[in-house]
Amino acid sequence: MLQNDIFLRAAKNQSKDRTPVWLMRQAGRILPEYRKVREQAGDFKTLVTTPELACEVTIQPVDILGVDAAIIFSDILVIPEAMGLIYEMEERKGPVFPKVIQNEADIKNLHIAEAGDLQYVLDAITLTKKALNNRVPLIGFAGAPWTIFSYMIEGGGSKTFSKAKKMLYTHPALAHLLLDKITESTINYLKGQVKAGADLLQIFDSWAGILSPEQYREFSLKYIRKICEAIPDVPKTVFAKGAFFARQEMNQLPCQVIGLDWNMEIAESKVMLFSKVLQGNLDPCALYGSLEDVRRETRNMLDQFGHHPHIANLGHGLYPDTEVDKVKCFIDTVKEYSVTLR
Numbered sequence: 001m002l003q004n005d006i007f008l009r010a011a012k013n014q015s016k017d018r019t020p021v022w023l024m025r026q027a028g029r030i031l032p033e034y035r036k037v038r039e040q041a042g043d044f045k046t047l048v049t050t051p052e053l054a055c056e057v058t059i060q061p062v063d064i065l066g067v068d069a070a071i072i073f074s075d076i077l078v079i080p081e082a083m084g085l086i087y088e089m090e091e092r093k094g095p096v097f098p099k100v101i102q103n104e105a106d107i108k109n110l111h112i113a114e115a116g117d118l119q120y121v122l123d124a125i126t127l128t129k130k131a132l133n134n135r136v137p138l139i140g141f142a143g144a145p146w147t148i149f150s151y152m153i154e155g156g157g158s159k160t161f162s163k164a165k166k167m168l169y170t171h172p173a174l175a176h177l178l179l180d181k182i183t184e185s186t187i188n189y190l191k192g193q194v195k196a197g198a199d200l201l202q203i204f205d206s207w208a209g210i211l212s213p214e215q216y217r218e219f220s221l222k223y224i225r226k227i228c229e230a231i232p233d234v235p236k237t238v239f240a241k242g243a244f245f246a247r248q249e250m251n252q253l254p255c256q257v258i259g260l261d262w263n264m265e266i267a268e269s270k271v272m273l274f275s276k277v278l279q280g281n282l283d284p285c286a287l288y289g290s291l292e293d294v295r296r297e298t299r300n301m302l303d304q305f306g307h308h309p310h311i312a313n314l315g316h317g318l319y320p321d322t323e324v325d326k327v328k329c330f331i332d333t334v335k336e337y338s339v340t341l342r
């Protein structure tokens, strides 16, 4: 039995407790304790592929920040790598794929990943579950097929993602072939994460916002739905950054929780997503304000969610230059906010 299960109970809409809180990208980025382990490891990929180290940095925010859930330390880009496309993590620059997908032959050469291809993540999950000793639940995750597709075509970050979008317009059948392979790999991987002990799964669709509503339906939502349907065993959260236009359709997804970014108005989202638990959605930049500002902004967010089932979080990942005391202030303000005050 979990000692603190308020996050999971909220995700299943069974909660009468206070609002649970965790932060996207809470592992790494802001903690000096993370940077120390990261330095010892030498590079990001060593950290991700060494279960003992991944376990250590996964638990750090639980100990140091007091969040109500842990998220396994890994990256969404382990999937393309398991399919045969190796990534590199360049200091201060981010991920780069030396080889990208350019044509049908490249797609045919990709392998459909099995859970065992990512044994190091599964081992990190098993180890972390043991080390957490039932203190808080552990979140597993993967990128949404569309976001992974974008990285595999572009080879890294991009302002326009025009190469990835070009394929949707010029070779839609090829795009579906690749999206299918990514989806199958992701299902195998997430099933492995559940077997290894993940209590809830979150799907990150970081580049949802660059598609038109029609394209989003055809090239992204359809595959997210497939993943959710294939894994009925645990609650699932879908976070589609920028997909304000798809909220009504997301209300129909077979998942329990929808993550909101800060552009999505809360009052409107409660109506459009009436059957979902909502997660989010404070602007990560709000944490640059004074402690007083952070408290006010956080309470304002909680007031707006009101009695709608809610998990407090940011509207996207923490930025690396956020001060730890501001993050703690956000978390403590959520914890202190009394339901009776609503």
Ligand code: CP3
Pocket: 023, 024, 025, 026, 027, 028, 029, 038, 044, 071, 072, 073, 074, 075, 076, 077, 089, 093, 094, 095, 141, 157, 204, 206, 317
């Ligand atoms: O949430 C957590 O704390 C768990 C770990 C986690 C990481 N990446 C570790 C990481 C998670 C959930 C991710 C997801 C991820 N990775 C996403 C989706 C979420 C989002 O932010 O939209 C995306 C798009 C990526 C791809 C990625 N990985 C980028 C663009 C970068 C470079 C810039 C950055 O975010 O720092 C990474 C590197 C990365 N992934 C770091 C961490 C802690 C920084 C690496 C370092 O230690 O130098």
